Amino acid sequence: MAEKLLVADSLDKVYGTGEGATHALRGVSFELNEGEFAAIVGQSGSGKSTLLNMVGLLDTPTAGEVRFRGRNAEALPRPELARMRNELIGFVFQFHYLLPEFSVFENVAMPAFIGGTLAPGEIQARAEEALALLGLEGLEGKNANQLSGGQKQRVAIARALMNRPALLLADEPTGNLDTVNTDLVYDLFRKISAETGTAFMIVTHDRGVAQRTDRILEVTDGRLVQDIRNDYARAT
Amino acid sequence: MSRMLSLRIAWRFLRSAPVQSLLIISGIAVGIAVQIFVGSLITSLQGSLVDQTIGSAPQVTFQALTDGDPVRYSPKMQDVIANDPRVKRGSVSPVRFATSLYTNGTDSASLSLIGGELRELDGIYNVSKRVTDGTASLRATDILVGKDFAAKFKLTPGDSIALTLQGGSRATFTVAGIFDLGSAAFNERQAFVNGDVPRSLLGWSADQYSAVQVQLVKPFESAQVATDWRRKVPGVEVVEWQAQNADLLVALQSQGSSSYIIQTFVLVAIALGIASTLAIAAVQKTRQIGILKAMGLSDGRAGRIFLWQAIILGGVGSTAGVALAYFLLFGFSFSGASFSIQPKLSFVLLSAGVGIGVALASSIFPTRRTSKLDPIEVIQNG
Numbered sequence: 001m002a003e004k005l006l007v008a009d010s011l012d013k014v015y016g017t018g019e020g021a022t023h024a025l026r027g028v029s030f031e032l033n034e035g036e037f038a039a040i041v042g043q044s045g046s047g048k049s050t051l052l053n054m055v056g057l058l059d060t061p062t063a064g065e066v067r068f069r070g071r072n073a074e075a076l077p078r079p080e081l082a083r084m085r086n087e088l089i090g091f092v093f094q095f096h097y098l099l100p101e102f103s104v105f106e107n108v109a110m111p112a113f114i115g116g117t118l119a120p121g122e123i124q125a126r127a128e129e130a131l132a133l134l135g136l137e138g139l140e141g142k143n144a145n146q147l148s149g150g151q152k153q154r155v156a157i158a159r160a161l162m163n164r165p166a167l168l169l170a171d172e173p174t175g176n177l178d179t180v181n182t183d184l185v186y187d188l189f190r191k192i193s194a195e196t197g198t199a200f201m202i203v204t205h206d207r208g209v210a211q212r213t214d215r216i217l218e219v220t221d222g223r224l225v226q227d228i229r230n231d232y233a234r235a236t
Numbered sequence: 237m238s239r240m241l242s243l244r245i246a247w248r249f250l251r252s253a254p255v256q257s258l259l260i261i262s263g264i265a266v267g268i269a270v271q272i273f274v275g276s277l278i279t280s281l282q283g284s285l286v287d288q289t290i291g292s293a294p295q296v297t298f299q300a301l302t303d304g305d306p307v308r309y310s311p312k313m314q315d316v317i318a319n320d321p322r323v324k325r326g327s328v329s330p331v332r333f334a335t336s337l338y339t340n341g342t343d344s345a346s347l348s349l350i351g352g353e354l355r356e357l358d359g360i361y362n363v364s365k366r367v368t369d370g371t372a373s374l375r376a377t378d379i380l381v382g383k384d385f386a387a388k389f390k391l392t393p394g395d396s397i398a399l400t401l402q403g404g405s406r407a408t409f410t411v412a413g414i415f416d417l418g419s420a421a422f423n424e425r426q427a428f429v430n431g432d433v434p435r436s437l438l439g440w441s442a443d444q445y446s447a448v449q450v451q452l453v454k455p456f457e458s459a460q461v462a463t464d465w466r467r468k469v470p471g472v473e474v475v476e477w478q479a480q481n482a483d484l485l486v487a488l489q490s491q492g493s494s495s496y497i498i499q500t501f502v503l504v505a506i507a508l509g510i511a512s513t514l515a516i517a518a519v520q521k522t523r524q525i526g527i528l529k530a531m532g533l534s535d536g537r538a539g540r541i542f543l544w545q546a547i548i549l550g551g552v553g554s555t556a557g558v559a560l561a562y563f564l565l566f567g568f569s570f571s572g573a574s575f576s577i578q579p580k581l582s583f584v585l586l587s588a589g590v591g592i593g594v595a596l597a598s599s600i601f602p603t604r605r606t607s608k609l610d611p612i613e614v615i616q617n618g
Contacts, residue, residue, distance in 0.1 A: 084532075087532070091531070099524050100524075111531050
């Protein structure tokens, strides 16, 4: 039986107060197992990014709780949350968010630099491995600003993999890519998931993309309206 | 890179905006240079003024309670002076004063005589080194006259002059040398003679003097020294230069106060400059800080980025400021001013330290802002 990686229990998120209050999430509950490959789908403004930020320990729910490997995020102090984000979670944002002051290698290695537990040789080896996995060999010394959109997104993915996280969260990771690059990225995610056992949660509004995951969580108006196992994807 | 990550990120952020970094470093450098230059200028100017005023004059003087009476240079007094470490070595001179009148047939002038041993007089007046013509000698009939007096009466070394001394007796002296003590009044009205001249004139014993003059290592300790000596040597009057030069002291204090005000405003300007630059930098780098925090950078390490920036900016700026200050001081040496600026190393180091300190204080706002930044603010707002 697969082990639970995280549990989202009755998550509510309200922005503002009184009549102007906006409910971004309403009673969302689900569980994600270790190594699971899931998509969160929904229209723009449906609350899927809010949900992703919450399970990524970046945001806190107004009500309900997120338990990551059994630990209630609400009860953890900020330094511990920061440590968990560094060690257990990798993020791929829609706008890649690379650090323009640093080289490609430094961007990829940054999570390990922040973690501070790996030896320099180990960091070097892991960063090179991640770069090779994403076909970025030879770009190590380049500045992040010198890359194409597709290359930047791949660097962001390599960075997310650097600390070998238990969960990789990707928010519209192919939103700015063409069809060919979109396919490449998803194939890559699949490959990484299979090879490393990393769980994936991918936010997308593209149903075609979501169909290629094992599980689809659909969010509408802040509610989880569907949670379906996608046997088609597993079969193919 | 894991080690000192905050420092390395700070350095990289600074390098990514070289013009901005250079401008603020220049601002700090100019501020610290002005601080050092103005501070040293005022200090040296005050030192020069004090030196001109009292450098060749007694700073503490023992004299009789009644004007005109002799003061006894007693073993007790000698002991008190000799055992006080505040007294400048070799700067104790018991002297006798007498008045005289010089007439050359058509013109006349009063001349105050200061009688003493040349070696001891040198300790107060530095006479020997200030003789500009002739020789510094005070044998029995020698007299050293000031350059203004000599010019007025066209005297040269070797000339004989007859003086009418107080009481009406006359004595003839040989001009051994002509001095310039830097004061026209002194040069015109004072002269040095052998100590026995006034003694025999006044009929005093060997240990009786008009005054015992002393210079101190630190002239501004004169008030305390005088207070101590009044207690230790009763029955005599102890006067000190500060009590007699109140106007000068007020001027010096005013000058000092204005210097402090200038320096304070310079520091405030530096602080505002650094604070605004770091605040802008913190806003400019909000996205990067948010991403780093999303990747697990702790609040403390994120905050230290701007603390390090302040240390780097303050350190480099202050160092450049010290260099610039010495360059300005070097330039000032060609200005033709009557005094030279001698910057004190302690003041220079203090100024540089203050520069770094101000930079650190200026980083409080961006450091706190960065420390408190929630990564979700950046992620949500793109």
